[in-house]
Amino acid sequence: MSEAVASAGVIHHEETFLRKYLFSTDHKTIGKQYLITGIAMAILGGTLAILFRINLAHPGFLTNEQYNTFVTYHGAIMFFWVAMPILLGGFGNILIPLMIGARDMAFPTLNMFSYWVFFVSSVILIISFFVPGGAFSGGWTVYPPLSADPGRYLGANLGTVLFLLALALEFASMLMGGVNFITTVLTMRAKGLTLMRLPIFVWMEIVASLLFLFSVAPLIAGAIMLLLDIILGTHFFRVEAGKVGDPVLWQHLFWFFGHPEVYVILFPALGILFEVITTYSRRPVFSYKLVVYATIAAGILSFLVWAHHQFVAGINPLSAIAFSITTILISIPFSMTLVVMGLTFAGGSIRFTPAMLFAIFAFLMFIIGGLSGLPLGAVGSDIYFHDTYFVVAHFHYTVFTIAVLSTIAGIYHWFPKMFGRKINETFGKIHAWLTFIFYNGFAFPGFFLGLAGHPRRYYSALEFGYLQKYQWVHELMTVSAVLLLTTQVVFLFVFFYSIFAGAEEKSPNPWKSTTLEWLAPSPPPHLNWGSFAPVVERGPYEYAKNGKDIDYLPQGKLVKLKQPVSGHEH
Amino acid sequence: MSEQLRVLDELEKEEYESVPVPFQKLGFWVFLGGEIIILGGIVASAILFRLSYPGWFKSSEHTNVVIASINTMVLLTGSLTAVLAHKFATIRQWGKVQLFLGLTALCGFTFIGIKFIEYSREIHHGFLPSSGIFWMFYYGITGLHGLHVLAGSLIILGVMLFLRKKKLVEAVENAGLYWHFVDIVWLYIFPLFYLT
Numbered sequence: 108m109s110e111a112v113a114s115a116g117v118i119h120h121e122e123t124f125l126r127k128y129l130f131s132t133d134h135k136t137i138g139k140q141y142l143i144t145g146i147a148m149a150i151l152g153g154t155l156a157i158l159f160r161i162n163l164a165h166p167g168f169l170t171n172e173q174y175n176t177f178v179t180y181h182g183a184i185m186f187f188w189v190a191m192p193i194l195l196g197g198f199g200n201i202l203i204p205l206m207i208g209a210r211d212m213a214f215p216t217l218n219m220f221s222y223w224v225f226f227v228s229s230v231i232l233i234i235s236f237f238v239p240g241g242a243f244s245g246g247w248t249v250y251p252p253l254s255a256d257p258g259r260y261l262g263a264n265l266g267t268v269l270f271l272l273a274l275a276l277e278f279a280s281m282l283m284g285g286v287n288f289i290t291t292v293l294t295m296r297a298k299g300l301t302l303m304r305l306p307i308f309v310w311m312e313i314v315a316s317l318l319f320l321f322s323v324a325p326l327i328a329g330a331i332m333l334l335l336d337i338i339l340g341t342h343f344f345r346v347e348a349g350k351v352g353d354p355v356l357w358q359h360l361f362w363f364f365g366h367p368e369v370y371v372i373l374f375p376a377l378g379i380l381f382e383v384i385t386t387y388s389r390r391p392v393f394s395y396k397l398v399v400y401a402t403i404a405a406g407i408l409s410f411l412v413w414a415h416h417q418f419v420a421g422i423n424p425l426s427a428i429a430f431s432i433t434t435i436l437i438s439i440p441f442s443m444t445l446v447v448m449g450l451t452f453a454g455g456s457i458r459f460t461p462a463m464l465f466a467i468f469a470f471l472m473f474i475i476g477g478l479s480g481l482p483l484g485a486v487g488s489d490i491y492f493h494d495t496y497f498v499v500a501h502f503h504y505t506v507f508t509i510a511v512l513s514t515i516a517g518i519y520h521w522f523p524k525m526f527g528r529k530i531n532e533t534f535g536k537i538h539a540w541l542t543f544i545f546y547n548g549f550a551f552p553g554f555f556l557g558l559a560g561h562p563r564r565y566y567s568a569l570e571f572g573y574l575q576k577y578q579w580v581h582e583l584m585t586v587s588a589v590l591l592l593t594t595q596v597v598f599l600f601v602f603f604y605s606i607f608a609g610a611e612e613k614s615p616n617p618w619k620s621t622t623l624e625w626l627a628p629s630p631p632p633h634l635n636w637g638s639f640a641p642v643v644e645r646g647p648y649e650y651a652k653n654g655k656d657i658d659y660l661p662q663g664k665l666v667k668l669k670q671p672v673s674g675h676e677h
Numbered sequence: 678m679s680e681q682l683r684v685l686d687e688l689e690k691e692e693y694e695s696v697p698v699p700f701q702k703l704g705f706w707v708f709l710g711g712e713i714i715i716l717g718g719i720v721a722s723a724i725l726f727r728l729s730y731p732g733w734f735k736s737s738e739h740t741n742v743v744i745a746s747i748n749t750m751v752l753l754t755g756s757l758t759a760v761l762a763h764k765f766a767t768i769r770q771w772g773k774v775q776l777f778l779g780l781t782a783l784c785g786f787t788f789i790g791i792k793f794i795e796y797s798r799e800i801h802h803g804f805l806p807s808s809g810i811f812w813m814f815y816y817g818i819t820g821l822h823g824l825h826v827l828a829g830s831l832i833i834l835g836v837m838l839f840l841r842k843k844k845l846v847e848a849v850e851n852a853g854l855y856w857h858f859v860d861i862v863w864l865y866i867f868p869l870f871y872l873t
Binding site for chain 2 (some may be wrong): 213
């Protein structure tokens with residue numbers, strides 16, 4: 108393999124360590140940087156979760172302030188510093204150019220810059236933990252007046268300012284990435300790769316990038332207003348005597364971003380699931396077009412559902428009904444996508460590799476997460492369920508599925524491509540089953556706590572008579588959560604061990620998959636294709652179609668170039 | 678590798694499937710799309726507040742329409758020179774391109790200078806960002822816009838210097854696009870705060 112590339116006359120330039128590993132413009136290196144940083148932040152976010160879960164089982168383990176801070180940072184970290192960098196920055200960067208047959212991103216320097224801005228934002232976030240006056244503790248949604256009133260609440264202090272600054276930098280970084288993704292896919296697809304031949308993962312990344320681009324802006328505007336409130340004493344969101352700010356305005360700006368944001372991380376995860384499920388079922392996607400159109404429809408609808416987070420915030424009841432209807436409507440494209448995913452299994456010859464196990468569990472749990480969203484989307488039932496553990500269980504079933512299960516499925520699936528080595532399969536299967544069991548042990552009891560009327564965010568259930576009898580449920584959830592994190596930490600040891608010392612993967616296409624990235628050597632060299640160029644001949648999922656004996660047809664072939672390639676060409 | 682590597686025929690040169698737009702321009706438009714919504718979000722919030730608080734009109738009498746009109750002229754002149762710069766870039770008269778880009782940047786810095794005079798007058802009269810609904814939006818939005826003018830001027834200046842090394846029509850065009858964007862935002866801000 109390496110000979111094929113070496114002999115092909117690629118102009119080679121030696122890179123220094125700094126250029127190669129730290130300030131690299133290679134999309135794969137940047138993707139790995141995002142992946143590793145995201146994993147490090149996941150350990151931090153997970154540890155915080157364990158600490159406040161222990162407090163819930165044994166109240167008094169943390170102080171009130173610590174508890175609030177940890178809950179706040181757990182939510183923010185898992186959304187913005189784990190799910191987004193891993194799913195968009197990590198998988199997006201590594202896979203998009205490979206899947207579309209490009210040599211790199213359209214703006215490689217901007218890409219490098221986006222990672223380093225993200226890195227700085229992570230550092231500022233961690234610094235905000237230790238500043239005088241305490242870390243930010245107003246919840247990951249940063250609701251005013253808790254976050255806007257200096258002096259009156261613990262929420263508004265230097266920690267808050269740094270927290271908002273870190274968020275702003277993280278958004279800037281992801282915006283740079285989004286511009287890059289969209290431009291790259293629109294202008295740099297391999298010959299023959301029309302839009303309707305793109306792997307679903309690429310479609311999902313593009314729709315996610317567009318959603319992020321158009322939804323994050325009002326929140327940036329809102330964050331500027333909030334900073335002015337804290338620093339200059341304006342009162343956009345503050346409601347002291349004689350001042351006419353409006354805290355609900357923040358909620359509108361936040362959730363106008365916040366709901367599309369959920370889909371920003373959901374779509375890439377669904378994309379990973381489609382790639383994994385088609386490969387290990389040896390089946391084409393049941394209906395490629397339906398998935399693409401449903402994704403676009405859901406993307407558009409996602410801008411019209413935000414106020415379903417505010418049913419009890421004092422909004423006009425009429426608009427609550429309108430938002431309830433759009434919320435129920437948006438479940439239609441997602442149901443279609445999941446039905447297509449389910450039908451893709453049908454008639455396949457399923458191979459239960461670790462990636463596939465994770466994908467199956469993700470599929471099952473996402474159905475639970477989706478169904479439990481319905482009672483929250485309808486106004487009547489939401490008034491009861493709002494801010495209870497039912498909501499916590501619902502969004503952990505969706506977001507954990509997205510950010511952890513799908514991500515790990517993706518890691519197992521593309522690990523040979525990324526590092527040229529294998530992860531032990533037996534370990535992977537045990538990992539999948541343990542994760543599945545401990546995860547359900549941790550999240551499922553939440554539905555019952557919610558039904559029993561247990562509000563979320565409470566420091567201790569023991570202080571409320573009617574909740575005391577549920578303390579054992581908290582203990583069960585805490586034990587499961589500790590075991591869940593332990594399992595993942597063991598996995599990370601195996602992950603890093605396998606990067607450096609795993610068995611070498613000789614074949615560039617160990618899973619006999621169809622999409623273009625499997626044509627490149629593992630790991631792909633700088634500029635990916637050497638002196639070859641991929642040319643695409645067919646759709647992305649040509650697995651055992653009815654009436655054909657061939658197991659699979661790669662999406663395209665590599666064609667040798669007459670002129671050697673150096674640097675970027677457009 | 679060998680099973681995958683089915684070399685059939687040889688290509689002269691690598692080619693991509695692409696929409697018929699240069700990738701720099703496309704990326705820039707995507708970026709502008711995001712910018713439009715940032716400023717759109719905050720202007721929309723201002724309009725919502727303006728509709729619900731009648732006190733808005735009283736406060737807006739204290740802004741200085743004359744200074745703002747001069748500033749509008751300055752920005753529009755900058756747009757004119759930006760267009761001229763692009764025109765001369767297409768016919769490759771690079772000396773004139775640099776001249777007009779320089780004039781555009783000068784307009785930007787003039788705008789910011791005049792804005793400072795305006796702010797200091799208002800602060801002198803006791804109108805601070807915390808003085809009321811109108812003033813917090815006034816300072817917030819015009820301040821954010823001012824930062825965009827600064828960024829636009831620096832971009833224009835950067836392109837002007839960059840032209841010595843590489844003469845790219847696209848760079849002039851994209852910098853001009855950003856300038857026009859900043860200009861158009863001002864055309865919304867001007868009536869919102871000065872002409873009501």
